[in-house]
Amino acid sequence: xxxxxxxxxxxxxxxxxxxxxxxxxxxxxxxxxxxxxxxxxxxxxxxxxxxxxxxxxxxxxxxxxxxxxxxxxxxxxxxxxxxxxxxxxxxxxxxxxxxxxxxxxxxxxxxxxxxxxxxxxxxxxxxxxxxxxxxxxxxxxxxxxxxxxxxxxxxxxxxxxxxxxxxxxxxxxxxxxxxxxxxxxxx
Amino acid sequence: xxxxxxxxxxxxxxxxxxxxxxxxxxxxxxxxxxxxxxxxxxxxxxxxxxxxxxxxxxxxxxxxxxxxxxxxxxxxxxxxxxxxxxxxxxxxxxxxxxxxxxxxxxxxxxxxxxxxxxxxxxxxxxxxxxxxxxxxxxxxxxxxxxxxxxxxxxxxxxxxxxxxxxxxxxxxxxxxxxxxxxxxxxxxxxxxxxxxxxxxxxxxxxxxxxxxxxxxxxxxxxxxxxxxxxxxxxxxxxxxxxxxxxxxxxxxxxxxx
Numbered sequence: 001x002x003x004x005x006x007x008x009x010x011x012x013x014x015x016x017x018x019x020x021x022x023x024x025x026x027x028x029x030x031x032x033x034x035x036x037x038x039x040x041x042x043x044x045x046x047x048x049x050x051x052x053x054x055x056x057x058x059x060x061x062x063x064x065x066x067x068x069x070x071x072x073x074x075x076x077x078x079x080x081x082x083x084x085x086x087x088x089x090x091x092x093x094x095x096x097x098x099x100x101x102x103x104x105x106x107x108x109x110x111x112x113x114x115x116x117x118x119x120x121x122x123x124x125x126x127x128x129x130x131x132x133x134x135x136x137x138x139x140x141x142x143x144x145x146x147x148x149x150x151x152x153x154x155x156x157x158x159x160x161x162x163x164x165x166x167x168x169x170x171x172x173x174x175x176x177x178x179x180x181x182x183x184x185x186x187x
Numbered sequence: 188x189x190x191x192x193x194x195x196x197x198x199x200x201x202x203x204x205x206x207x208x209x210x211x212x213x214x215x216x217x218x219x220x221x222x223x224x225x226x227x228x229x230x231x232x233x234x235x236x237x238x239x240x241x242x243x244x245x246x247x248x249x250x251x252x253x254x255x256x257x258x259x260x261x262x263x264x265x266x267x268x269x270x271x272x273x274x275x276x277x278x279x280x281x282x283x284x285x286x287x288x289x290x291x292x293x294x295x296x297x298x299x300x301x302x303x304x305x306x307x308x309x310x311x312x313x314x315x316x317x318x319x320x321x322x323x324x325x326x327x328x329x330x331x332x333x334x335x336x337x338x339x340x341x342x343x344x345x346x347x348x349x350x351x352x353x354x355x356x357x358x359x360x361x362x363x364x365x366x367x368x369x370x371x372x373x374x375x376x377x378x379x380x381x382x383x384x385x386x387x388x389x390x391x392x393x394x395x396x397x398x399x400x401x402x403x404x405x406x407x408x409x410x411x412x413x414x415x416x417x418x419x420x421x422x423x424x425x426x427x428x429x430x431x432x433x434x435x436x437x438x439x440x441x442x443x444x
Contacts, residue, residue: 023230037229041228041230041233042229042230043226043229043230043231045203045381045382045384048381048385048388052384052387064388064389065289072295073293077296081297085297
């Protein structure tokens with residue numbers, strides 16, 4: 001369900017904090033459209049650090065693997081990335097569905113190493129929101145439907161105090177991939 | 188007396204983590220330092236620049252050398268630069284590593300190739316290209332291994348490459364004996380560096396390991412300095428485990444309550 005306990009603004013605020021602390025940059029430099037790699041010099045290890053900080057903040061599990069890896073795991077090696085390390089047409093189609101059509105570099109033949117540069121503060125916020133939106137209607141422990149957020153970030157049941165359990169990021173990507181595949185039969 | 192005075196050390200992958208600590212310790216022990224990092228223009232380069240300044244402030248020379256050890260031409264260029272700038276090399280510290288965190292059976296072909304290219308071939312390229320310089324100084328080679336070389340870690344295919352390299356260490360120690368080059372390895376336990384940030388995502392509850400069983404990067408770095416110093420002249424072909432006793436305790440902790 002789409003939860004309305006933690007707002008997107010709050011997630012963006014935490015995102016800025018995590019990015020600023022990891023990369024030692026000023027929070028003011030982080031805008032929704034900021035590319036973590038191109039604009040802030042982030043590297044793959046930095047993403048893990050940022051993810052870890054977000055996981056600690058919200059009590060969630062971010063995706064360990066990017067959507068391209070999930071495609072190949074689901075549909076076979078070579079379905080997303082060809083032997084030259086370039087994205088296949090199908091992978092591009094899928095990325096456009098997921099990230100929108102805005103990035104001009106998103107075209108067939110795009111190098112796989114270029115893909116992470118598409119990650120922006122906003123796309124990461126979206127990832128966190130997707131996980132938070134997996135909040136079940138009712139508390140699995142006491143069955144009541146009354147969640148609240150401690151400090152604006154930690155969702156707990158307001159009747160029994162149980163911490164909310166969310167789907168993890170990788171499972172959500174897999175579910176999304178299955179859904180897209182069943183609708184469009186891309187692969 | 189500084190044990191490494193007037194010597195030159197190359198530490199591959201030294202912008203971050205253990206490599207960074209080794210570079211500092213070698214510099215404190217008197218060596219001039221070549222800081223190698225793989226990727227230009229990002230946070231690694233920034234950290235390498237910071238390290239470079241800090242070493243220079245201690246009165247030692249430090250130069251930055253960007254190179255991807257997985258690429259032979261890049262390695263050739265790296266040693267060309269070292270020869271040009273220092274005219275010598277005493278210590279080759281093979282620290283750089285890069286690997287996906289996934290169970291082996293789930294690795295795609297390109298990931299497998301990359302695993303071998305960086306963590307096995309890359310190290311051997313470095314040894315091959317460093318030899319002409321190391322022969323002149325009767326230098327030392329120290330490889331940085333990890334407990335993954337001998338124990339299972341979840342989603343840690345790098346372990347098999349560490350095991351292969353420990354074998355390479357034994358091999359080279361013998362074949363480079365005539366050239367008076369000593370070759371050893373330091374096998375580190377669990378260290379809270381950037382790589383640990385990866386590990387903890389795949390190894391639930393690793394945070395619960397008692398604090399005293401975590402190794403400090405400096406504890407590994409000091410062992411590397413020892414293996415570069417005259418005091419260790421009798422040691423070659425060995426892998427020294429620096430793990431705060433973790434592996435010694437494994438048998439006991441494997442027993443479930």
